[in-house]
Amino acid sequence: MAAPLLSVTDLAVEFSTDEGKLRAVDGISYSLNPGETLGIVGESGSGKSVSSLAILGLVPYPPGRVTSGAARFDGVDLLKLRPREMSRIRGRRISMIFQDPMTALNPFLTVERQLTEVTQRHLGLSRQRAQRYAIEMLERVGIPSAGRRIFDYPHQFSGGMRQRVMIAMALSCKPQILFADEPTTALDVTIQAQILELLGELQRAEGTAIVLITHDLGVVAGVCQRVNVMYAGRFVEEANVDDLFARPRHPYTVGLLHSIPRLDRAGEALTPIPGQPPNLAALPSGCAFRDRCLRASEMCGQAVPPLTADGKSTRDGVKGGQRFACFHPHPVPEPAGAPTP
């Protein structure tokens, strides 16, 4: 088995606020293999975006601070790099795209200037070659008349086209890892389908590993191989995508799946998760989910359940094993396995 491309261990990020210190990310670990797509699913405030910003050295300090952990990439710990060393990796070997391309692109510079800057700087291309390459990239991401549009400013593009420009920029140095933070959330579904398809194509062509951060379980089902579910700064469940949807174990995962209506089914009642999203300043003791959890017992208030594999689950120990942080997990539906009845 190949060594993972990136391995994150025990990452924690704190923010100082008026309400005291908040742990936005509270000790998460994961590894990312070459060419795979890993989903990080969570709702607002779960820490899913901050965890990626931390790896890229982009957590604003103050108020944010990475308080522990390591992120090993190609023999170095990204969290220990000095800003100058990090900037040689970021944008070149590890890249990112964000939900809102309008805030990520500089509105005062043409797309040409922004695209060529990356390759001039990281790959040492001349302006002229960088420009030719930039046009090529824009064509690859499906921007019509790229040779002309490259001299436009970001506001002259539609939302979907802007996201394509961002993707072109993020991928122009052929990074090994792409962090995609809600890359299609601001887009309409037909455009979302185009962008996801495009990311998949580019991934297959270049072998880029993608960390997809999203709240949308539908998108996860469509593009991810493995998934981490995040709640209040921690991973509460990790599994390969089929297991996660076929036999979710953590009550939060189950709750999420029961909260979304399905396009292909009619009339199934929704069972919402009771209560409100977690407030990091006032988390309950023990399991952060317990005040919304129907399965919670006394012991859930006494200790934080560790992320562990269930001795009974079938794929223990093998790659893609399922782990969850719960004292009272949902049982595996019987019989396990058979995807179609």
Added chain:
Amino acid sequence: MSDPQAVSPGPVGSGRTRAPGPGLEGSTPAPEGGAERAGVGQAEVLLEVHNLQVHFPFSSGGWFGQGRGVVRAVDGVSFSLRSGETLGLVGESGCGKSTTARAILNLVPPTGGQVLWRGRRIDRLAEREMFPFRREMQIIFQDPFASLNPRMTVGDIVAEPMKIFRLYDRRRRQLEVVRLLDQVGLNPRYLNRYPHEFSGGQRQRVGIARALAVNPKLILCDEPVSALDVSIQAQVINLLMELKRELGLSLIFIAHDLSVVRHISDRVGVMYLGRLVELAPAEDLYRNPRHPYTQALLSAAPIPDPVVERQRRRIVLTGDVPSPDEAHEGCAFADRCPIVEFDCLRISPILQGARHRVACLKAGPETGNGEGQGEVSGG
């Protein structure tokens, strides 16, 4: 296939217009060929929208106004809504679904067409004449942060519509506020708190309580759950469905999330560039979409099931939604349509059909229920 009647610009909808008049309340004939039957039987028609248009003139600068034009935000939308029915409106950003809702309420003045509330025309009313109708038609908005006054307590926010319509005395209003907060699942002890003390989902409940305060018959819900977290969306959807059932409300539910709309709606209309391109009972529309745009939209929406996702075939549309500021000859969807034909470029299709209506020259015949004019559907 291209029935000449299908392209005549003549009367709206199915080609039948009713003389609007005051005497129609109560026993209203079906305006769309008896098509509206999705589980609400022959309930009273509350709302009729005929060929609604909202055109915004703009000038893109230039000293002599060279850059003038018109944005056709809503461009000939017709539908009706019965008492107790939920009509979903879906479409992508800029398709005119929110503007349609605002135009119905005269929050944006329509530039053409008619809006009838229980048989009375309300689209041309002055604000003073519109006032009594506002009690019957309420709206809730997408952004629960922007739609509640941050300087008012939740109790005052919910009481305000009752004050405006001079309902009850002060004491009774207080009791009503308590009852309403309870009804939407908020602890009435919170009535002296301010909106910022609540989460997004709770704020949306406040908005719903405010809308219910004047006992409306219709609530227009403009993307009411889009800004909420997944775990909270289901709470609000269930609440709306319960309230609808208990209070006999009608809803117009506007959203871009197709699965949410399917879940909550009896009938669904799909909008594209200011027009309704398909309008049908929810189950028919989702099982058997007839318009190529609806088909693409449904195929693009992700399904939270990896096994299903792997087997799906997507219709990936090329290009972006065109700008609504240019007049289109022919079908507005033609330049992205996978089955476009020459005729589509010059003939503008109108919405036609009995129960499952579609605006497409190439749509196949209405299947199944099409001929069943007298049939009462089982559900």
